[in-house]
Amino acid sequence: MWNGLRTRIIVSQCFPNGHTGGNQVKFTISPGRNPTGAMQAGPYTVTTEQPIGAKYYAIDEETSKDSFVALSGTIKNKLTVESYMTSKSTNYNLEVSPEHGIPENGYIEVNLPKDLEFTKNEVFSDTRDSLNKAQMTIFDQSKDRIIVKVLTEHKEENNPLRFSLLNIRNPRSYKPSKGFSIITLDTNKVRVDIGGQDINLVMNTMNFYPKFSLTPSDLTNGAINTYRVDFESKVFMLDGDILNLHFPPTVLLTD
Amino acid sequence: MLNKDQFAPGLMDLNKFQPSNFYARAPNVSYTIWVKPSHDLGTSARVVVTIPANIIFDKDKPCFIGGIPGATCEVT
Numbered sequence A: 001m002w003n004g005l006r007t008r009i010i011v012s013q014c015f016p017n018g019h020t021g022g023n024q025v026k027f028t029i030s031p032g033r034n035p036t037g038a039m040q041a042g043p044y045t046v047t048t049e050q051p052i053g054a055k056y057y058a059i060d061e062e063t064s065k066d067s068f069v070a071l072s073g074t075i076k077n078k079l080t081v082e083s084y085m086t087s088k089s090t091n092y093n094l095e096v097s098p099e100h101g102i103p104e105n106g107y108i109e110v111n112l113p114k115d116l117e118f119t120k121n122e123v124f125s126d127t128r129d130s131l132n133k134a135q136m137t138i139f140d141q142s143k144d145r146i147i148v149k150v151l152t153e154h155k156e157e158n159n160p161l162r163f164s165l166l167n168i169r170n171p172r173s174y175k176p177s178k179g180f181s182i183i184t185l186d187t188n189k190v191r192v193d194i195g196g197q198d199i200n201l202v203m204n205t206m207n208f209y210p211k212f213s214l215t216p217s218d219l220t221n222g223a224i225n226t227y228r229v230d231f232e233s234k235v236f237m238l239d240g241d242i243l244n245l246h247f248p249p250t251v252l253l254t255d
Numbered sequence B: 001m002l003n004k005d006q007f008a009p010g011l012m013d014l015n016k017f018q019p020s021n022f023y024a025r026a027p028n029v030s031y032t033i034w035v036k037p038s039h040d041l042g043t044s045a046r047v048v049v050t051i052p053a054n055i056i057f058d059k060d061k062p063c064f065i066g067g068i069p070g071a072t073c074e075v076t
Helices: none
Strands: A008-012 A025-033 A045-052 A055-063 A073-081 A089-098 A106-111 A124-126 A136-142 A145-150 A161-169 A181-185 A191-195 A211-216 A227-232 B012-019 B029-037 B046-050 B064-066 B072-075
Touching: A008 A025, A025 B046, A045 B012, A045 B029, A055 B012, A055 B029, A073 A181, A089 A106, A089 A181, A089 A191, A106 A161, A124 A136, A145 A161, B029 B064, B064 B072
Parallel strands: A073 A191
Antiparallel strands: A008 B046, A008 B072, A025 B029, A025 B064, A045 A055, A045 B046, A073 A089, A089 A161, A106 A145, A106 A181, A124 A161, A136 A145, A181 A191, A211 A227, B012 B029
């Protein structure tokens, strides 16, 4: 039954020759906008009505259990990083193009791959320009995830939406970093578009040891030595990492 | 004694509801509906569709009806 709040479409002049009960009626109504997120659109009711005097009365009526489930769309992304040095804390500039825009007070959620994390409290900057007017602010953040609230609607024709994620620690090696996940959400945090798989981050500059020293125990030529190695690394190490030390050819290892 | 306000509607088969685009937030979507009313209808009969709560029709924009030549529609 109509609850007085939902939208009704009244189709008139649809039976110029009348209609015989039991026969199918097929029609199309437009233009509508699908649910704001990937969710069930909800039940619908169809009623046939016949006027008696000036008032219409229901002849047949039924309400469905549901109608259809809207699907998530995709997001195209472009990522540029201010420094491609391993393990360096730097800024990530993102251009995201969600297929279906983002509603006012919707959200963008960015999940970082396993080997990346935010290193400081300052994590977000929007980079608005004349085509990119959506106002954004941080809604929630953890070490590997940020949710940004979009305060003004971003329409798909204004793609891409640009913003920067600040102070992210780069991967510690040249191994490509996949696993970015970027999701747009409606005001009820239901998914609208999903992307991030198109980002493949690869470092191109090794970080360095700010301190490295190799001190022999005996400086006499030909002496058998113990070398003391001291170094500091800006790249964190994990169990199972291997340290390779290459000696010059004039230094020979004894058995 | 029954009066005309107390009659319950008859049966209606709702056979299918299909959007032209399944993606969330997609605009300008057409929704095709297949129904089978059980009773005969006169030439002045109309069909009222209460659309799913999560679908938006703009009441300020014209509504279009397809599949039934000459029919008109109105969003309320």
